[in-house]
Amino acid sequence: xxxxxxxxxxxxxxxxxxxxxxxxxxxxxxxxxxxxxxxxxxxxxxxxxxxxxxxxxxxxxxxxxxxxxxxxxxxxxxxxxxxxxxxxxxxxxxxxxxxxxxxxxxxxxxxxxxxxxxxxxxxxxxxxxxxxxxxxxxxxxxxxxxxxxxxxxxxxxxxxxxxxxxxxxxxxxxxxxxxxxxxxxxxxxxxxxxxxxxxxxxxxxxxxxxxxxxxxxxxxxxxxxxxxxxxx
Amino acid sequence: xxxxxxxxxxxxxxxxxxxxxxxxxxxxxxxxxxxxxxxxxxxxxxxxxxxxxxxxxxxxxxxxxxxxxxxxxxxxxxxxxxxxxxxxxxxxxxxxxxxxxxxxxxxxxxxxxxxxxxxxxxxxxxxxxxxxxxxxxxxxxxxxxxxxxxxxxxxxxxxxxxxxxxxxxxxxxxxxxxxxxxxxxxxxxxxxxxxxxxxxxxxxxxxxxxxxxxxxxxxxxxxxxxxxxxxxxxxxxxxxxxxxxxxxxxxxxxxxxxxxxxxxxxxxxxxxxxxxxxxxxxxxxxxxxxxx
Numbered sequence: 001x002x003x004x005x006x007x008x009x010x011x012x013x014x015x016x017x018x019x020x021x022x023x024x025x026x027x028x029x030x031x032x033x034x035x036x037x038x039x040x041x042x043x044x045x046x047x048x049x050x051x052x053x054x055x056x057x058x059x060x061x062x063x064x065x066x067x068x069x070x071x072x073x074x075x076x077x078x079x080x081x082x083x084x085x086x087x088x089x090x091x092x093x094x095x096x097x098x099x100x101x102x103x104x105x106x107x108x109x110x111x112x113x114x115x116x117x118x119x120x121x122x123x124x125x126x127x128x129x130x131x132x133x134x135x136x137x138x139x140x141x142x143x144x145x146x147x148x149x150x151x152x153x154x155x156x157x158x159x160x161x162x163x164x165x166x167x168x169x170x171x172x173x174x175x176x177x178x179x180x181x182x183x184x185x186x187x188x189x190x191x192x193x194x195x196x197x198x199x200x201x202x203x204x205x206x207x208x209x210x211x212x213x214x215x216x217x218x219x220x221x222x223x224x225x226x227x228x229x230x231x232x
Numbered sequence: 233x234x235x236x237x238x239x240x241x242x243x244x245x246x247x248x249x250x251x252x253x254x255x256x257x258x259x260x261x262x263x264x265x266x267x268x269x270x271x272x273x274x275x276x277x278x279x280x281x282x283x284x285x286x287x288x289x290x291x292x293x294x295x296x297x298x299x300x301x302x303x304x305x306x307x308x309x310x311x312x313x314x315x316x317x318x319x320x321x322x323x324x325x326x327x328x329x330x331x332x333x334x335x336x337x338x339x340x341x342x343x344x345x346x347x348x349x350x351x352x353x354x355x356x357x358x359x360x361x362x363x364x365x366x367x368x369x370x371x372x373x374x375x376x377x378x379x380x381x382x383x384x385x386x387x388x389x390x391x392x393x394x395x396x397x398x399x400x401x402x403x404x405x406x407x408x409x410x411x412x413x414x415x416x417x418x419x420x421x422x423x424x425x426x427x428x429x430x431x432x433x434x435x436x437x438x439x440x441x442x443x444x445x446x447x448x449x450x451x452x453x454x455x456x457x458x459x460x461x462x463x464x465x466x467x468x469x470x471x472x473x474x475x476x477x478x479x480x481x482x483x484x485x486x487x488x489x490x491x492x493x494x495x496x497x498x499x500x501x502x503x504x505x506x507x508x509x510x511x512x513x514x515x516x517x518x519x520x521x522x523x524x
Binding site: 131 | 257258259260261262263264265361362369370371372414416417460461462463465467468485486487488492495496497498520522523524
């Protein structure tokens with residue numbers, strides 16, 4: 001599972017894997033990220049992960065000697081670190097009154113809502129990286145039965161906390177945003193707080209489990225600041 | 233040193249005026265966009281003129297019809313688009329202006345370019361969020377400045393003198409149409425026809441041009457399928473399945489799934505930022521001097 005190297009612009013270098021995203025690939029990406037930061041730390045502005053990529057923005061332009069260092073570095077054997085065992089339990093209300101696309105989604109899939117919802121909260125999801133919106137987690141693990149193409153015309157406004165499905169992905173909108181995914185529920189938990197450091201509480205590699213809650217519980221938890229539970 | 237706070241008050245503004253600095257650098261791994269001044273070349277210039285630190289916060293103004301007043305002594309600087317600037321009603325052509333309490337500054341017609349940067353000695357002092365004062369929706373408390381808002385700055389210049397040399401601004405660069413680009417990760421997957429078109433045609437800036445992305449009106453035939461989500465940066469040129477070219481700007485999201493076909497040179501992001509809808513640009517392909 002050796003990555004290939006490519007250059008984006010004058011100071012960005014990218015590691016690319018042709019493999020499909022799995023826990024194993026994520027393990028490789030996270031391990032390479034650690035290795036890059038220990039090898040090139042002082043020269044790195046930041047690393048950003050994708051499903052098959054690890055992009056690295058450098059402080060200076062890439063010159064011959066830096067590129068040679070990278071090529072040599074890629075030949076080295078790195079130590080694979082274990083994925084996190086942490087599981088975050090995120091309450092989600094799958095009531096059609098707030099999961100506004102739930103009914104049409106279920107109809108298109110010829111599934112009843114109960115079955116659909118169960119398929120969604122019974123799975124364990126792995127956080128691969130953050131992107132799209134501040135604090136938005138890219139999750140792997142959606143049941144293929146629930147894969148569903150994005151909307152042709154995106155909605156102008158999707159509420160913060162909305163749990164949605166788009167393509168082979170599921171995710172939670174941390175902030176209000178336009179979006180083309182199908183909203184099937186909502187969490188009362190806040191996933192992004194710009195006043196906090198770090199502004200997010202989860203990390204790539206952690207797992208997510210959705211806990212189905214009633215509309216009453218949703219309303220109650222929205223009023224109070226709910227503490228999120230996790231176990232290792 | 234104890235510094236007294238003075239305030240700039242917005243008397244009039246059209247949408248789009250914001251506070252910008254160099255942005256939230258290095259927070260992309262949490263999904264946080266870089267933001268920062270759209271035209272960094274002019275942003276750097278205004279802070280240089282004011283002898284400020286490189287990250288000092290400035291006002292970014294996109295439209296004519298801006299007017300503000302000051303309640304304290306200050307030195308302000310102007311850069312970016314060539315525009316009609318008035319102090320207390322009188323036309324002003326210098327890039328640095330000494331301000332006394334009660335002075336009003338107005339930005340009228342834009343003659344060349346589309347963004348004016350109004351900087352101030354020591355920078356504007358709004359509250360930083362996640363290490364930056366750059367406005368971004370739902371990170372900072374507001375995403376645009378509106379009439380009546382008061383922006384703090386340090387006034388420590390009870391008797392300012394004209395100690396700054398006047399700089400004659402060369403704004404010819406704003407007329408340049410060539411954007412320097414490097415091949416992106418998916419460039420090689422383009423057909424030869426698409427590549428030829430990309431570098432021989434002129435592209436027209438569409439009205440969908442903002443701090444997140446600039447679109448062009450012309451379509452480019454696209455055979456590349458959508459990719460697995462990967463990092464994107466200001467200056468990344470994406471090609472949608474419908475053949476639309478999206479040139480990502482400072483507020484762009486940090487990841488995307490459209491093929492990444494080009495990457496603009498930093499100086500070309502600043503140049504593009506100053507273009508208006510209906511203006512033409514051309515892509516000029518650069519190759520890396522040293523390759524992998």
